[in-house]
Amino acid sequence: QLLARYFEPYARLLELTDFSPLSQDKIALQQIKECRAIPLIEAGNFEQAIAKCAHIWASLPGAGYGQHENRIGLLTKAYQDAGGVIS
Secondary structure (H helix, E strand, O other): OOHHHHHHHHHHHHOOOOOOHHHHHHHHHHHHOOOOHHHHHOOOOOHHOOOOOOOOOOOOOOOOOOOOOOOOOHHHHHHOOOOOOOO
């Protein structure tokens, strides 16, 4: 869910040459860092991390863009299924 106008600035910042899944992951990680959500994730405060990033991704709960928002329970399960730890 990266707006096209943001790709070039992030590509320059992160020295990306394409829009591959890896490049998209690097951009997403940078955005999560910019939201200051990494310490929350590391501390297991998944819901708080989601809340910090909701303004970037319309599908996160609380984003408020009028689009479909995923429920926190679904996101939490996916995170845990991928090895994430909730405190």
